[in-house]
Amino acid sequence: MLYRTAGQFKTSYKADQALFPVRQDAILLGVILAFAWVIFPFTASEFAFQTMLIPVLIYALAALGLNILTGYAGQLSLGTGAFMGVGAYACYKMVTLFPWMNPVVAILLSGFFSAGVGVAFGIPSLRIKGFYLAIATLAAQFFLTWLFEKWAWLYNYNASGAIQVPNIQMFGIYVTGPQADSIVQYFLVLGIVTVMTLLCINLTRGTLGRTWKATRDMDIAAELIGINLMTSKLTAFAISSYVVGVAGALYVFMWKGAAEPNVFYIQLSFQVLFIAIIGGLGSILGNFLGAILIVGLPVVLNLVPGALGIPISSAMVEHLNTMIIGALIVFFLIVEPHGLARLWALIREKLIIWPFPH
Amino acid sequence: MLRDIFITPFVDMVEAPDFLMQVLWEGLVSGVLYALIALGFVLIFRSSRILNFAQGIMVVFAALTLVGLHAMGLPAWIAVAATLAVMFVLAVTIERVVLRPLVGQPDIILFMATIGITLFLIGLGETIFGGENKVMITGELGIPTGDTVLEPFGGLLILQHLDITVVLVAVALVGALLAFLNYTRMGRAIRALGDDHQAALSVGISLQTIWVLVWFIAGIIALVTGIAWGARAGVSFALEVIAYKALPVLMLGGLESITGAIVGGLMIGVLEKIFEIYWGQPLLGGNTEAWFAFVLALIVLLFRPQGLFGERIIERV
Secondary structure (H helix, E strand, O other), X not given: OOOXXXXXXXXXXXXXXXXXXXXXXXXXXXXXXXXXXXXXXHHXXXXXXXXXXXXHHHHHHHHHXXXXXXXXXXXOOOOHHHHHHXXXXXXXXXXXXXXXXXXXXXXXXXXXXXXXXXXXXXXXXXXXXXXXXXXXXXXXXXXXXXXXXXXXXXXXXXXXXOEEOOOEEEOOEEEEOOOOOHHHHHHHHHHHHHHHHHHHHHHHHXXXXXXXXXXXXXXXXXXHOOOOHHHHHXXXXXXXXXXXXXXXXXXXXXHHOEEOHHHHOHHHHHHHHHHHHHHOOOXXXXXXXXXXXXXXXXXXXXXXXXXXXXXXXXXXXXXXXXHHXXXXXXXXXXXXXXXXXXXXXXXXXXXXXXXXXX | OHHHHHOHHHHHHHHOHHHHHHHHXXXXXXXXHXXXXXXXXXXXXXXXXXXXXXXXXXXXXXXHHHHHHHHOOOOHXXXXXXXXXXXXXXXXXXXXXXXXXXXXXXXXXXXXXXXXXXXXXXXXXXXXXXXXXXXXXOOOOXXXXXXXXXXXXXXXXXXXXXXXXXXXXXXXXXXXXXXXXXHXXXXXXXXXXXXXXXXXXXOOOOHHHHHHHHHHHHHHHHHHHHHHHHHHHOEOHHHHHHHHHHHHHXXXXXXXXXXXXXXXXXXXXXXXXXXXXXXXXXXXXXXXXXXXXXXXXXXXXHHOOOOOOOOOOOOOO
């Protein structure tokens, strides 16, 4: 009843191919954006910013990058963590070498470095497929994190081996480093994520997106109908790594504040992959749903024992969390292998005819 | 610089042959263990097309269970038997709870499911046994701990009895496994399933039984690897990383090939050790073992996309 699409006639191709052909979708998105831009920032506590709002956006962006590569172009990658690291280290080098540089510009530029590295490690994808490629991307993962540890120039030869985000001002307000306010960082992250998501939605709807989907569904067939596989796969690697690199720079500069190489270990790759898969491969919305689930779950689970008054140690809570998250991942895969985005699509179909059965 | 790369290492090798032999031996021992883990992967991959990421955590879990049961007062050998029973229960549970509902899903979903199993087992292991490092019950299992010193070319070569035992046990296990796969009814059923799923089903091979069986075999392999590696480095969750080492072995040898797993394991074990000692430590700051195997496998794959011994990939539209 609320979601009735009857009566919304399209009178031109332009209207038919609009981003949101159904009016209710546009309204729903408007409500979500209003929440994200207006209501959350003015009601959220510091804790909510640091544990939920900022990380959800950053993880969703990283998953979006991975989803372009894995969900749209069909190239399984396990090196996301390292590519995020490339973005973070590139951004750190830029702001320390050129202190006058605008931090947002630095973050957006750092994506180009990870895009370059991504293309270099994407070249084997022209010959290697499936799981072999997935393991090949592990070469990138392990080699790059090793490099983060051993190449002292990357962290400016400081003794701790970690990168420390400096305090940087933009228009007189601190945007990075320990002196920055969460709310400022939140708006910056939200702005970048909103713009990048919009760009990615349109990319995946256009020629490039269709080329990727053809490559994913069967690359030989795609080649036969005239798609250049090299361009298709390498652009997927480049754009995906760009997005992932920006997410990595945001991860360190807007959220963590400092990072050691072990932050970018394979666990991060898996976490992002979980978000993309549980959210739904080949879907943009799914990344956000998956990120809310994977980031939110440990936060909620940590609060449960305290709320119920069960006296168990924090180490035990940690162990139980790992166990529960593992079990839930298996559970979600069994219940809906196509991810939360598919779940939403099913709900939407039901809503369209509700309350009538047919 | 070029001299350091192309000449010095080889001069070092020739000048100190005893040290080279020591390096080769150490590489061989780890290579045997990589091969063992890779075998567990290959068996599961052949029979179900699942890249079982949980193999590494199964190693840790088996070792932890063994040490934990012994700490509860069970005699060593009974603890081994009890651990095997636990691994069997684990195999049945995984088959019933995880694999059966996911039959026919895309490969990546099954792969993700095994990562879910990995997380679950990490959490379970830490909850039951605690996260701290433990000592493997080497003495109680009757594994010798001394060493033999040989003096080839007037040098010094130290062979740990532990390592010798590990190599012998691993060779025996691989031999037993190959015999099982080639000469028993069940073993041949596993191979049939690997060749053609539907044909195997049509001649009455039970998918469920075989899956439990291969996961149980992977559990046995995990226990042996866990004992061997635990005796050398202690039992902790850090052991999980050796599973990552089995992945380049698989790539190098080919995901379906048992020969490939063995040859690939030995090759990677020996080559990464040599590279680390002669090139990695002097020139690159060490710890190159973390990535060398992957890069080597990647280079090999560029020339043979299906690995050295993998089945030729034939694609049709």
